[in-house]
Amino acid sequence: MTKVTRFAPSPTGTLHIGGVRTALFNYVYAKQNKGKFLIRVEDTDAERSTREYEENILKGLSDIGINPDEPPVRQSERSELYQKAVEQIIESGKAYYCNCSKERLDEMRAEQQSKGLKPQYDGKCRNLNLKPDSSTVLRLKTPRDGELIFHDLVRGEVIFQNSELDDLILLRSDGSPTYHLCNVIDDYEQKVTTVVRGEDHLSNTPRQIHIQQALDYPSLEYAHLPMVLGQDKKRLSKRNAVTSLQDYFNQGYLESSMINMLARLGWSKGDKEIFYLDDLISDFRIQEVQKAGAIFDSVKLDWINNHHLAALSFDDFKAKLIPFLDSIDIDFTQKTNSDEIIQAMRSSKPTLLGVAKDLIPYFSKVESYDEKAAKKFLSGSESVLEFVQRKLNSLEVWNEESIDHALNEAQTSLSLPTPKLNQPIRIAMTGSTQSPSLGLTLSLFDLAEVNNRIDAALEYLANSN
Numbered sequence: 032m033t034k035v036t037r038f039a040p041s042p043t044g045t046l047h048i049g050g051v052r053t054a055l056f057n058y059v060y061a062k063q064n065k066g067k068f069l070i071r072v073e074d075t076d077a078e079r080s081t082r083e084y085e086e087n088i089l090k091g092l093s094d095i096g097i098n099p100d101e102p103p104v105r106q107s108e109r110s111e112l113y114q115k116a117v118e119q120i121i122e123s124g125k126a127y128y129c130n131c132s133k134e135r136l137d138e139m140r141a142e143q144q145s146k147g148l149k150p151q152y153d154g155k156c157r158n159l160n161l162k163p164d165s166s167t168v169l170r171l172k173t174p175r176d177g178e179l180i181f182h183d184l185v186r187g188e189v190i191f192q193n194s195e196l197d198d199l200i201l202l203r204s205d206g207s208p209t210y211h212l213c214n215v216i217d218d219y220e221q222k223v224t225t226v227v228r229g230e231d232h233l234s235n236t237p238r239q240i241h242i243q244q245a246l247d248y249p250s251l252e253y254a255h256l257p258m259v260l261g262q263d264k265k266r267l268s269k270r271n272a273v274t275s276l277q278d279y280f281n282q283g284y285l286e287s288s289m290i291n292m293l294a295r296l297g298w299s300k301g302d303k304e305i306f307y308l309d310d311l312i313s314d315f316r317i318q319e320v321q322k323a324g325a326i327f328d329s330v331k332l333d334w335i336n337n338h339h340l341a342a343l344s345f346d347d348f349k350a351k352l353i354p355f356l357d358s359i360d361i362d363f364t365q366k367t368n369s370d371e372i373i374q375a376m377r378s379s380k381p382t383l384l385g386v387a388k389d390l391i392p393y394f395s396k397v398e399s400y401d402e403k404a405a406k407k408f409l410s411g412s413e414s415v416l417e418f419v420q421r422k423l424n425s426l427e428v429w430n431e432e433s434i435d436h437a438l439n440e441a442q443t444s445l446s447l448p449t450p451k452l453n454q455p456i457r458i459a460m461t462g463s464t465q466s467p468s469l470g471l472t473l474s475l476f477d478l479a480e481v482n483n484r485i486d487a488a489l490e491y492l493a494n495s496n
């Protein structure tokens with residue numbers, strides 16, 4: 032049978048890391064089984080659901096290449112389907128109307144809690160054959176005894192006692208269907224075969240299976256994924272991590288890096304760390320997903336992004352970098368050797384925004400010196416700066432090799448350790464002690480600019496004395 036999976040987000044917030052991981056695993060499982068991946072927008076909570084959130088979720092997924100095989104459906108537009116299924120369930124006698132007041136239910140709950148019991152509906156109206164009116168809800172006649180057992184692709188056999196589950200509300204008193212009912216009907220109507228979702232839904236599954244059975248729907252395959260945790264081992268939230276996918280893109284993490292990172296949240300394949308979507312489709316095994324919570328590690332994400340950036344051709348790297356250069360007003364076209372500069376700096380930071388920021392001193396004047404670096408290496412370096420400047424001005428050829436040669440000669444003449452010679456020049460050129468090798472760094476500028484920058488550093492030293 033063709034496998035059909037679905038991602039069923041509630042559009043009550045922007046797309047977050049945990050959601051993307053669920054969508055990704057659904058997508059990969061469908062694709063590797065030559066099946067279908069669907070998206071269903073669960074927007075029955077009209078107060079909290081918005082179209083903006085829905086768009087954000089769908090766009091975020093499509094940005095990383097997770098597109099559904101059919102246009103997404105919205106629960107808010109499917110009431111007729113729910114109505115029909117409700118009629119069927121009522122006719123079968125597997126549901127009943129209940130008019131217990133809120134006061135009665137509150138009292139009952141309080142009493143059960145005071146006795147240390149799990150609060151649940153006592154079934155008072157179960158056999159009263161009440162007719163619907165504006166005060167009644169429709170409840171499912173959940174079996175009272177026995178066990179509900181289902182097989183989970185991640186967790187193995189999962190057992191719930193029916194006595195722990197009460198008679199779930201299917202229709203509210205205003206006639207609107209509840210979340211569980213819509214979810215079950217939609218999975219059936221969309222011909223879903225496999226439900227892959229977060230472990231937080233595990234306790235919903237026996238309730239939903241009872242609804243399924245009452246409607247004579249075929250059973251489904253389930254896989255409940257471990258929760259995504261922050262580095263503090265608490266559930267991933269805005270408090271312990273950046274959770275919005277868009278925020279990662281804004282920093283310059285690649286789409287492919289995010290996929291790679293998310294795939295590793297709860298799944299691994301030996302020592303292999305670098306995965307692209309196609310690798311996942313061939314390598315991923317849902318049965319290998321771990322049960323324990325999966326920690327989202329931002330240091331690892333940096334490492335992964337570094338790899339994915341390094342694997343890009345120069346042209347692809349540059350194309351991806353340009354929007355970040357634009358965002359911080361770097362006009363790279365002003366320099367004829369901009370490609371050389373970008374190539375020299377492309378691995379300076381693990382994100383595109385980080386690299387773009389590191390490129391600032393190559394495309395505009397050094398506005399200030401890193402305070403610590405200046406104190407440590409620039410102060411008292413006047414004679415070194417002047418000596419090296421003279422040496423550089425005596426060069427007949429201006430390239431990395433000749434500059435390196437001049438720097439070596441300067442070091443021998445002054446008998447200084449490398450940092451004492453190199454760092455003052457590096458700070459003069461870029462404002463900080465971080466740059467590629469000094470010969471390469473200097474060769475990215477013309478001699479006139481090198482003179483300007485060394486003069487500016489000397490002036491700075493003269494003024495700060």
Ligand code: GLU
Pocket residue numbers: 038039040041073214226227228232
């Ligand atoms: N709408 C639910 C959520 O956003 C998902 C339900 C499901 O996957 O069955 O958490």
